[in-house]
Amino acid sequence: xxxxxxxxxxxxxxxxxxxxxxxxxxxxxxxxxxxxxxxxxxxxxxxxxxxxxxxxxxxxxxxxxxxxxxxxxxxxxxxxxxxxxxxxxxxxxxxxxxxxxxxxxxxxxxxxxxxxxxxxxxxxxxxxxxxxxxxxxxxxxxxxxxxxxxxxxxxxxxxxxxxxxxxxxxxxxxxxxxxxxxxxxxxxxxxxxxxxxxxxxxxxxxxxxxxxxxxxxxxxxxxxxxxxxxxxxxxxxxxxxxxxxxxxxxxxxxxxxxxxxxxxxxxxxxxxxxxxxxxxxxxxxxxxxxxxxxxxxxxxxxxxxxxxxxxxxxxxxxxxxxxxxxxxxxxxxxxxxxxxxxxxxxxxxxxxxxxxxxxxxxxxxxxxxxxxxxxxxxxxxxxxxxxxxxxxxxxxxxxxxxxxxxxxxxxxxxxxxxxxxxxxxxxxxxxxxxxxxxxxxxxxxxxxxxxxxxxxxxxxxxxxxxxxxxxxxxxxxxxxxxxxxxxxxxxxxxxxxxxxxxxxxxxxxxxxxxxxxxxxxxxxxxxxxxxxxxxxxxxxxxxxxxxxxxxxxxxxxxxxxxxxxxxxxxxxxxxxxxxxxxxxxxxxxxxxxxxxxxxxxxxxxxxxxxxx
Numbered sequence: 161x162x163x164x165x166x167x168x169x170x171x172x173x174x175x176x177x178x179x180x181x182x183x184x185x186x187x188x189x190x191x192x193x194x195x196x197x198x199x200x201x202x203x204x205x206x207x208x209x210x211x212x213x214x215x216x217x218x219x220x221x222x223x224x225x226x227x228x229x230x231x232x233x234x235x236x237x238x239x240x241x242x243x244x245x246x247x248x249x250x251x252x253x254x255x256x257x258x259x260x261x262x263x264x265x266x267x268x269x270x271x272x273x274x275x276x277x278x279x280x281x282x283x284x285x286x287x288x289x290x291x292x293x294x295x296x297x298x299x300x301x302x303x304x305x306x307x308x309x310x311x312x313x314x315x316x317x318x319x320x321x322x323x324x325x326x327x328x329x330x331x332x333x334x335x336x337x338x339x340x341x342x343x344x345x346x347x348x349x350x351x352x353x354x355x356x357x358x359x360x361x362x363x364x365x366x367x368x369x370x371x372x373x374x375x376x377x378x379x380x381x382x383x384x385x386x387x388x389x390x391x392x393x394x395x396x397x398x399x400x401x402x403x404x405x406x407x408x409x410x411x412x413x414x415x416x417x418x419x420x421x422x423x424x425x426x427x428x429x430x431x432x433x434x435x436x437x438x439x440x441x442x443x444x445x446x447x448x449x450x451x452x453x454x455x456x457x458x459x460x461x462x463x464x465x466x467x468x469x470x471x472x473x474x475x476x477x478x479x480x481x482x483x484x485x486x487x488x489x490x491x492x493x494x495x496x497x498x499x500x501x502x503x504x505x506x507x508x509x510x511x512x513x514x515x516x517x518x519x520x521x522x523x524x525x526x527x528x529x530x531x532x533x534x535x536x537x538x539x540x541x542x543x544x545x546x547x548x549x550x551x552x553x554x555x556x557x558x559x560x561x562x563x564x565x566x567x568x569x570x571x572x573x574x575x576x577x578x579x580x581x582x583x584x585x586x587x588x589x590x591x592x593x594x595x596x597x598x599x600x601x602x603x604x605x606x607x608x609x610x611x612x613x614x615x616x617x618x619x620x621x622x623x624x625x626x627x628x629x630x631x632x633x634x635x636x637x638x639x640x641x642x643x644x645x646x647x648x649x650x651x652x653x654x655x656x657x658x659x660x661x662x663x664x665x666x667x668x669x670x671x672x673x674x675x676x677x678x679x680x681x682x683x684x685x686x687x688x689x690x691x692x693x694x695x696x697x698x699x700x701x702x703x704x705x706x707x708x709x710x711x712x713x714x715x716x717x718x719x720x721x722x723x724x725x726x727x728x729x730x731x732x733x734x735x736x737x738x739x740x741x742x743x744x745x746x747x748x749x750x751x752x753x754x755x756x757x758x759x760x761x762x763x764x765x766x767x768x769x770x771x772x
Contacts, residue, residue, distance in 0.1 A: 220296030253524035355384030386471035390673030427689030531562035561591025569726025585697020699751030
């Protein structure tokens with residue numbers, strides 16, 4: 161019999177799985193943060209004295225030395241900022257943690273304004289002398305970083321304007337984003353009796369726990385949870401809409417000042433992707449919305465309903481889907497990574513052994529999951545909100561994929577270990593696929609295969625099609641805000657509905673309450689335009705995994721080379737390591753074909769069970 165997830169949330173081993181942040185600040189807590197920032201300020205002042213107004217006079221050796229000082233500065237600030245942010249993420253309601261985060265942001269901005277002259281002076285150098293300098297021996301740790309900085313030449317402001325922009329960001333975009341994080345983290349949901357699955361759920365629960373109820377095989381639980389979530393989102397909805405309006409308008413002003421042609425162009429530039437290539441991706445995905453619609457019509461048959469409602473989309477297709485205790489999830493994921501590569505398995509074990517995972521749901525903890533790389537010498541940190549569902553196991557595999565990517569790429573140094581967002585999902589989706597493949601191999605029946613394939617198809621739909629629909633929502637909102645002025649709650653809800661209707665067609669009923677569910681998604685606020693990178697990464701990772709299926713163990717070294725390259729090369733160059741041509745428009749069609757193959761396998765398994 162399945163164990164109810166609520167009874168697993170109090171597991172002492174799960175509850176004790178929390179971060180050890182002491183290595184970031186040598187165990188000195190907030191005092192260590194302040195000391196790091198003080199040292200960084202001193203270094204930044206000396207850096208400005210030596211180099212301001214003189215970047216164009218540097219020879220190759222001087223440029224190498226300047227970049228080594230930049231590395232030292234980044235590492236000091238990143239240690240302090242990572243400690244403050246990660247500590248805040250696990251309890252956003254704690255005023256002391258919020259104050260420390262604000263301190264780091266303010267001091268960090270002051271440091272940034274002291275040294276931003278360097279990139280500005282570097283960017284305006286003529287191409288020929290800049291190319292000669294970048295060819296200097298010993299500059300590998302910063303070469304691609306310097307190349308990327310020069311791509312912003314058409315969009316840079318004057319130095320005084322850049323300084324003012326950086327200073328004002330603390331009380332502007334950063335402040336509004338933090339406010340959104342705090343108000344959403346404080347959201348609670350009162351589950352109705354029909355949606356309660358244990359004594360622990362009779363009172364208010366976090367939004368994360370309530371959302372996990374949408375995976376229940378019982379429709380009454382899903383419907384009750386959805387209604388309760390809508391009610392939980394109602395208080396403060398106007399406030400969250402105002403925050404969204406403010407941030408969207410702030411971006412419009414920034415784009416206008418910097419001469420970006422579209423609302424997405426700045427994101428594409430940071431991703432080292434052209435507007436045209438990204439539009440080709442989005443168009444290719446939107447043209448295949450028949451895939452999710454076909455799945456949802458099959459799922460309605462599996463669930464025994466005429467038509468799905470929005471709260472049915474992520475429901476389990478089997479009644480006996482067991483919850484997964486934390487120790488079981490941990491060992492399964494470790495074993496899967498070790499089965500693929502002993503090196504990756506060893507890295508994954510470090511996350512648990514070094515206490516670099518924070519897993520339990522807690523009041524005030526930020527929702528969702530993420531992996532944060534800090535400085536090269538430290539293993540990245542993973543945050544989860546583990547609710548003991550099967551999806552949480554795949555989320556663990558996903559975030560640890562980010563983690564092994566960050567750990568391998570750390571050899572590139574702090575300036576080049578992070579990839580563009582378009583490549584950032586490669587290892588995480590690949591890690592999920594490793595776990596999925598292991599589970600599918602050991603499935604004992606058509607029913608088990610159906611459950612696994614259903615989850616895989618739905619994961620691809622969520623990552624490729626749903627994220628592209630979210631990109632469409634953002635496009636509609638940014639376009640409407642620039643043309644119509646401040647948008648009402650109803651107007652934003654209508655645009656959300658429009659993007660979802662295009663995705664779902666007639667396969668899913670969109671209920672009125674669902675029109676407010678945009679209002680808890682942090683990416684819309686903190687990183688506008690981010691979401692299409694999920695689709696990019698998913699399709700790329702599936703193509704990489706297909707290469708692994710075709711070539712077997714001989715592919716593993718190339719895959720590790722791809723991860724270890726981090727952000728030291730452009731995405732197209734990274735793709736070539738795995739034998740992929742990311743500039744070919746047909747590349748996206750091949751990835752989408754792999755999703756359709758999974759759907760066809762799920763349809764076959766469903767027929768084999770006799771349920772359709």
